[in-house]
Amino acid sequence: MKILVINAGSSSLKYQLIDMDDESVLAKGNCERIGMEDGIFTHKTNDGREKHVTVSMPDHTAAFTQVKNALIDPEVGVLKSLDEVSAVGHRIVQGGALFSKSVLVDDKVIEGIESLIPLAPLHNKAHVQGIRACIEVFGKSVPEVVVFDTAFHSTMPPKAYMYPIPYEYYEKYAVRRYGFHGTSHRYVSHRCAELMGQDLKDLKMITCHLGNGSSISAIQDGKVIDTSMGLTPLDGFMMGSRTGTLDPSVVTFVMEKENITPHDMSEMLNKKSGMLGISGVSSDDRDVTKAAREGNPRAILAHEMLEYEITKFIGAYAAALNGCDVIVFTAGLGENQAHHRQVIGDGLTYLGVKIDPQLNEEMIRGKEGLISTPDSKVKVYVIPTNEELVIARDTKEIVEAL
Structure with missing residues (x-):
């Protein structure tokens, strides 16, 4: 077929x-x-x-x-x-x-x-x-x-997907957290369980899809219990050109000061912010990495913010899961930027995370495998995502059942 x-x-x-x-x-x-x-x-x-x-x-x-x-x-x-x-x-x-x-x-x-x-x-x-x-x-x-993209996240409980705004906006406009990159989170979570030789239902897992757009998901009993993206792919943590989570008053304050329309504000939050906005260099992490290595202070700051925010989200999801067995890195940055993985891992030693520096440096360009040390209490994997294969498998399953 x-x-x-x-x-x-x-x-x-x-x-x-x-x-x-x-x-x-x-x-x-x-x-x-x-x-x-x-x-x-x-x-x-x-x-x-x-x-x-x-x-x-x-x-x-x-x-x-x-x-x-x-x-x-x-x-x-x-x-x-x-x-x-x-x-x-x-x-x-x-x-x-x-x-x-x-x-x-x-x-x-x-x-x-x-x-x-x-x-x-x-x-x-x-x-x-x-x-x-x-x-x-x-x-x-x-x-x-x-x-x-949203389907894998449909298992989130209301306490995770509802926003603390008047309930009528959920009823009128379905304003809630939906989450995105679900096909990627689904693929790497199942693949990780496979590599570990365990049932996904027996694992507390945090999957990190880090690309130009990024999201993190907490998975328990084989189901997503929380994810970082929200109503739109703008929520979560800092991305290539997106803000991620920020104080909503920042939006109204800047709109009033700059006399910006909602459309222009949305453009700014989605396309001119994140690493591009902070570094002033690019939304592409390869360019920001080069600038940071050359000593550009804003590029260095952009990386420090990114690594800090990712570490913070992983910590929050470890709390939501009441523990963590395994962390997975995937997508462009997650699969190829070993320096980010090292810094993030070094910020999670309280969980018992220990990254093997050599394995971490080797695990790039499409390689998959373990990057944590044998005595790390939490296993850490790099797994290249394959959303197209998930789509093809679902299509095959549905068509064969016709």
Whole structure:
């Protein structure tokens, strides 16, 4: 069975074609700058063939046509016919309280995803465009499945997901914590239990998805009991260009002083803050790391803040879990920035965490494994995430049950 996994953004469309017989990636690519004249399409196969073209893709349907043509292209294709695609799996950011698990796409499901656009305007709108474009290009005979970023967090109890604002806003607008990166937290938590040879239900685990967008989750009895992102992916701790949690009065104070509209304030909090805002260098941690090593004081401060906030969240979740058996690092920073992992580990010695410096330095660029010492009371792992594989597995399971 071959499954096409889709992650549609407002101006991009990433894809992977996965052969479920051995879970290998046959091809992957990206449609960038959709809706602009100078769109970029890149396609790579598992045996090293590549296609890279500048092409106009006015909408997601045009982008899907590029994907379809590349998959069956005589030179860079991996399929003889599109009939070989058994199903399509879509990543959806916001499932709200409507979707607690992956589901088969039908008109009612599309309506449900559309109804959640106010909670994730950029993401869910693009996802719906992606689903509709996919149906247009591949036809209705190919089953489509949607997998939600929020679903894994749907096990949180009300004491963790409710905000202490008037209850009527929860009733009227469903304002609550939803959490994101659920597909990643789900993959690494299950993979960690597998590596440990234990049942996930027997572990108290803290998973740290640290990338340009970051979140931490507390997992007990195989279920999420709390997570750092909230109503939107802006909540939690400092990220590449996002603030994370801050005193709400900071928002109203700056808005009044600078005469900023809510839209402009949202742009500032989401796109101009975090490591970019503090360092003045970049939202990319590699650039901030270079600047910090060169002695840039604001870059050094940005790193100190990031490491401090992550350490604080892990400590809070160890308290929420009443203990911790294992901590997992994943995503761009979590998988590759050993210096952050070392500093964070050094701040958790009271929990009994001991990082092995050599193992930590070696565990980068796609490697997975233990980075704590044999006598560390809490095990610490680095596990590269694989959200596409989770989407493909869910899609396969649902389609096979039809």
